[in-house]
């Protein structure tokens with residue numbers, strides 16, 4: 169396959185909800201292997217950007233390109249198949265199902281067999297199922313959850329549920345991973361572990377990652393580049409040091425009554 173240095177390009181995309189411009193002229197280029205942070209006060213438009221990239225919303229104007237191909241207006245499942253996966257602010261696991269099943273269900277998105285083959289358990293379907301089972305076990309091993317395969321997802325400690333959710337996103341074999349506040353609700357030790365985990369999967373799974381996160385220690389600790397949104401507009405972009413000392417960023421956070429960027 170042709171290699172593209174630019175994995176994602178948002179070309180001045182706009183999202184309006186009635187009279188509200190939630191995201192205005194948003195520009196972003198992600199190169200292969202980058203880990204970029206998207207931050208901003210509450211309501212700045214971060215999740216709306218994720219929703220546009222993943223096809224939940226179609227930008228009101230302009231386009232999004234993934235590996236050089238326009239993906240604006242494609243359905244979310246189609247975008248997932250192309251290689252973009254995400255996690256959500258609130259953990260969305262199948263809590264009553266075992267850890268393994270959560271991963272296997274995500275892998276079924278890639279199944280080639282049709283329902284007829286599944287009902288009659290035709291040989292190619294059985295072969296595909298076996299491959300998915302083995303692949304799922306390998307993935308759980310890679311994220312350190314082998315000991316948990318048969319446990320109910322909702323019985324796992326919080327940090328492990330987050331890791332399982334990320335593993336489930338990885339099961340769709342993405343090239344671009346969007347993480348929406350993965351450190352939310354974590355204690356300092358859990359977020360420390362999460363930082364190492366994100367850095368590891370970036371390399372091990374050959375990913376490009378865009379990260380929304382309110383925990384500044386996490387963002388400043390692992391992102392090489394940070395984009396700051398405020399009221400739907402990009403007010404700053406740069407490395408952690410530049411962002412922390414940028415007057416516009418400090419004002420946006422203090423003005424919103426949040427903690428200073430430190």
Ligand SMILES: Nc1ncnc2c1ncn2[C@@H]1O[C@H](COP(=O)(O)OP(=O)(O)OP(=O)(O)O)[C@@H](O)[C@H]1O
Nearest residue numbers: 185188189190208209210211212213214215216217
């Ligand atoms: N479906 C929608 N309909 C109308 N307004 C919306 C919709 N989705 C988002 N908005 C508005 O768009 C703006 C940006 O919201 P968004 O959720 O993207 O912000 P955010 O930066 O992710 O905030 P947070 O950090 O609180 O999650 C907000 O004013 C929000 O109320």
